[in-house]
Amino acid sequence: MNKTDIQPVAIGVDLGGTNLRIGIVDQRGNILKSLKRQSQAKEGKENVINRITDLLIEACNISNELQREVKGICVGAPGFLNIKKGIISASPNLPDWKDVALKKEIEKRKNFPPILLQNDANCFTFGEWWIGAGNGYKNLAGITLGTGVGGGVILDNRIWLGDDGTAGEIGHIIVEPSGLKCECGRNGCLESYASGTAIVKQATLALKKGEMSTLKNRVKENLNAVTAKMVSEEATKGDRLSLDIMKEAGRYLGIAIASIINLLNIGRFVIGGRVAGSGDIILEPAREEVLKRAINPHIKDQVIVQASLGDDAGIIGAAGMVFQNG
């Protein structure tokens, strides 16, 4: 086979505190093969970096067997990163990682095709923009509602990085100036109202105060066993307390989105992460808030939609950025 006949692939990596996922992705965003391991973050960073390297070697071998040329690798990682230098400065999901030069560390272990480092929420956003719920929009924002709230912004079809590569921290937009304390140490960030952690906190607090809810049937006496998934499920079944908590989270999400719309005139917001699995229960109050607060009279109701790629968005988006930067 001539080299010109070889269809290139990119390797996308989704590094989380729990799971490490790798995908071999073609130029249309199809995952040809995916690999998944536990990241074992608790065993320390050396162990995690070795596991990433081993999995990348495996992925490169598979690409060879598929007779595909690996154009590049992109690692999507959580936390605060120096994208230009390939450094993870700090990450709540990777506790002992402080100024880790991940790109260099992987390159030291093995000679790979070019490696990029990207914020995991940017990878999610890029994936949904490329072949997911945001396809066809040149300006878009992605928001993940999970343990924390992550975000990414695409302007004119490219991820907006800002001066230092830290743009898109939608989770730390202030929605209540003297509001609840956020994990980042500041007050009133969106994350303290719309993350899974925030939803669980609200529910537990209300149950401890003795409020009536079907959540009690789920956890019996152990009020600390409430999960965001339970609140979302009970809300779907019509439980008043759970519905109120999800509505409140959605309302704050809408306040943050309205501000972004007023600043950037973005036409599509794709919401992912496990809290977004509750769909319209959280998205509808957000849409109502946006219609009230956005200045643009052309805002459509479907400006906020649920993500469509599930857990694959991260690896697809990481790989997509290899092609776009190629």
Ligand SMILES: [Zn+2]
């Ligand atoms: Zn914050």
